[in-house]
Amino acid sequence: MRAIPPSMDSAVVESIDSRLARVEANHGVRIPWSIESGSRAWGFPSPDSDYDCRFIYVRPASDYLSLWPARDVIETPLDAVLDVSGWDLAKAVRLILKGNAAALEWLRSPIVYTGDEGFRDRLLALAAETVERDLILRHYLHVGQQQLAGGTSLKRFFYALRPAVTLRWLADHPESAVPPMDLPTLIRESSVSAEEAEAAGELIAAKAVTREAGDGTRPAVLLRFVEAEFERAAKHDEMVLVQDRDGRIDSARERADAWFLAELCALNGSAVLHD
Helix, strand or coil: CCECCCCCCHHHHHHHHHHHHHHHHHHCCEEEEEEEEHHHHHCCCCCCCCEEEEEEEECCHHHHHCCCCCCCEEECCCCCCEEEEEEEHHHHHHHHHCCCHHHHHHHHCCCEEEECHHHHHHHHHHHHHHCCHHHHHHHHHHHHHHHHHCCCEHHHHHHHHHHHHHHHHHHHCCCCCCCCCCHHHHHHCCCCCHHHHHHHHHHHHHHCCCCCCCECCCCHHHHHHHHHHHHHHHHHHHHCCCCCHHHHHHHHHHHHHHHHHHHHHHHHCHHHHHC
């Protein structure tokens, strides 16, 4: 699977492809999923936005049996254009069970460099079965509040707006704990008003011609929306009662263990586990 919009610099995309190939060769891993994160994937890039490639990798099954396991993060050199790094599958699964929204977002990115669609769908299915929805809500609430209070740049406001719309999406989809990643899709699939959607579209267009750190006017209609969503979500968060959470965690871990072993067999070949 590959989904690269024509607006992305083809030379940069080729550089990312080369880095991913070198990661597999130099570290002896397989990368079943690599995507773009950050403002490009969130749907509101600036002209000077960098490229944030994130990937999930899998080591040979025998590596997971070592008393001295390898580091569960692989990073490549950071420069002004490229930020390419990834997590071991085991780390990604553990973080998903803890309600880490970043790990879930990687699975919903609209920009895919290379990917095994079946792998992505299986991991999304595991997340749907095991993620605690209130942890995801709490993540977006806290991230959004911090960004709103952190400054007046257009970038920071977008970093508050997307969590706010995500909270609205979660309220509109009580059966799901895995929201879309990009702002335009979140808006389309939620009960955001026509006025708010129009203002968001105009702001996205403004950011497309504004430097990442540039200041911008925060439209009153969107500021009211963001503040109202954070207030509503904060009240919900205060009311949440934790009941039998230990039991749910144990059940989720058992499910994740079984999923992980099955995935190692699928990605490495079942015979590897018996060497």
